Amino acid sequence: MMLIPCPYCGPREETEFHYGGQAHVAHPADPAALSDTEWGHYLFFRANPKGRFAERWRHSVGCGRWFNAIRDTATHELVRVYEMGEPEPVIE
């Protein structure tokens, strides 16, 4: 069970949250211009690092708000949480 620090409510148990996968995946600016290969990458390909990962969480049964987090997928350490729309922080 992870203790996830919601930026608005403080630390809460993992069961209060919904996982949203990789953060900072931008919708194509000009969708009609994409090739099939580019579409495939946009739809289906996400980073899958063993280590630090920028991802989205929603505090579903708390404030209901989405936020971003940097989490280590090997150790489960939550390195940083930050607001949607903020750029991915550079750590160390």
Add this chain to the structure above:
Amino acid sequence: MIAGTARLPDHPERLWPNPEPKRSYDVVIVGAGGHGLATAYHLAKEQGVRDVAVLEKGWLAGGNMARNTTIIRSNYLWDESARIYEHALELWEGLEEDLGYPILFSQRGVLNLAHSLQDVREGVRRVNANRLNGVDAEWLDPAGVKEVCPIIDVSADVRHPVLGATFQPRAGIAKHDYVAWGYARAAAATGVDLIQDCEVTGFLRDGDRITGVRTARGDIAAGRVGLAAAGHTSVLADTLGLRLPLQSHPLQALVSELLEPVHPTVVMSNAVHVYVSQAHKGELVLGAGIDSYNGYGQRGSFHVIERQMAAALELFPVFAGAHVLRTWAGVVDVSPDASPILGRTPFTGLYVNCGWGTGGFKATPAVGRCFAHTIAHDEPHPLNAPFGLERFFTGALVDEHGAAAVAH
């Protein structure tokens, strides 16, 4: 010997040699789990490729092969899946003879329970699809479910009443360690080198051609390289800048203490996310769904097993007094359509076998045959042709989310 339990067969004194790695092989397989070992076996046996090494970062069959719930079935919805899983089941039925080694394959059948009208409709549809594909399947009403598995509570006044089930009588379980050891022994007997404690950390390349692997025990040249590293395939592919449509998640399971034989079949439930069988020695083996987040930690969240046990107890009140012996997680690589990726890559001489998600064990013999064919001929076997990477660009997905009893 305890009354009511089956005595496990004795092992031969020597299972396989433990050689030093050579500096070069025709084929290197990364990962000595069931898939890697079966592939090496079929490379030698059917493709005549005997200069093969299987490299394993830990010990042989100590990853997901040691962590799965050993269920074997072929009742998948789509034609492409039915073909490859049914081929695997046919091979399972002759595997003990083929390998000359006991694997304790027990065809005790599998029930996939329905708890809602929608489940019923989907189940009946799957039975019809299975029969059209030559897969044994029948639809059972609650009384029929009770007949196959008397310990299931089929009363109507529970939270998730059992409204029926699909039943595949030829499905079952096998002893996963014995399966690995049988393949390892048979592969080693043909001259395949099984190298443990030899983590692959990267690749040797000449432009877009892969020429070998970097390992914890030095570089090893290879004519061709096959990846069978399950949940860690992305980590390896990343070293080449090769992105794969995979997300790795913890998948949890647990076993109870040893019990008298109480559970005669395999029971799975999509709606309540539990699947249960009783191992040969007597433990109840319970699988859960994957944890939602990406994770490589080989452990998951407690609330997942809590829900899984609550579901199991509602279905099987007789389990109420059972104690948990141990829990664990494997790292599974889930693809966007819940189907495997098995085929060539954009790199010449590099082949992937990944994305089996929660269901790789049952496919082991078919993976061995198909992946060996793919590597030896540089083109997919007809059975794995639909499962290439290109489907994520053509849109020809094989959407099997509904065919696994796991949320993923």
